Amino acid sequence: MKTKNTLIITALTGLLLTGSAFNSNAQDKLATADKTETASSKLSVLQIKPMQFRVSYNNSISKNVVVRILDTDKNVLFSENRRVQNNYLKYFDLSTLVDGTYTFEITDGKEKASQTFDILTTTSRVVSYN
Numbered sequence: 001m002k003t004k005n006t007l008i009i010t011a012l013t014g015l016l017l018t019g020s021a022f023n024s025n026a027q028d029k030l031a032t033a034d035k036t037e038t039a040s041s042k043l044s045v046l047q048i049k050p051m052q053f054r055v056s057y058n059n060s061i062s063k064n065v066v067v068r069i070l071d072t073d074k075n076v077l078f079s080e081n082r083r084v085q086n087n088y089l090k091y092f093d094l095s096t097l098v099d100g101t102y103t104f105e106i107t108d109g110k111e112k113a114s115q116t117f118d119i120l121t122t123t124s125r126v127v128s129y130n
Helices: 002-013 037-042
Strands: 023-028 043-049 053-055 065-071 076-083 089-095 100-108 112-121
Touching: 002 023, 037 043, 043 100, 043 112, 053 065, 053 100, 065 112, 076 089
Parallel strands: none
Antiparallel strands: 023 112, 043 053, 053 089, 065 076, 065 100, 100 112
């Protein structure tokens, strides 16, 4: 399990690596109830390519933000404590994650913002005649 988590964390830290071999889709869900309204308006999670995300957080109130990616069981798959002037911006390649529900979470001082999304692998079946 520890080796698996290490591999996942290593893969997450790469910026814009190659896309997934599978046709995967991420779907936004409503963010969890523990975020405040002001923090939620500052967080933007945008899927720029299949399984590649642009995460930005604007107008931080503190000089440090904590960025985490959590799975359904609240296991931390990625964590970063970043010093920021005003804005946080990072690109994530999540093509190594298995199907499931995940959450981007940013803590800015006493504020917390989160965005939950699903990774679903879709397959297509083709019938061919000889």
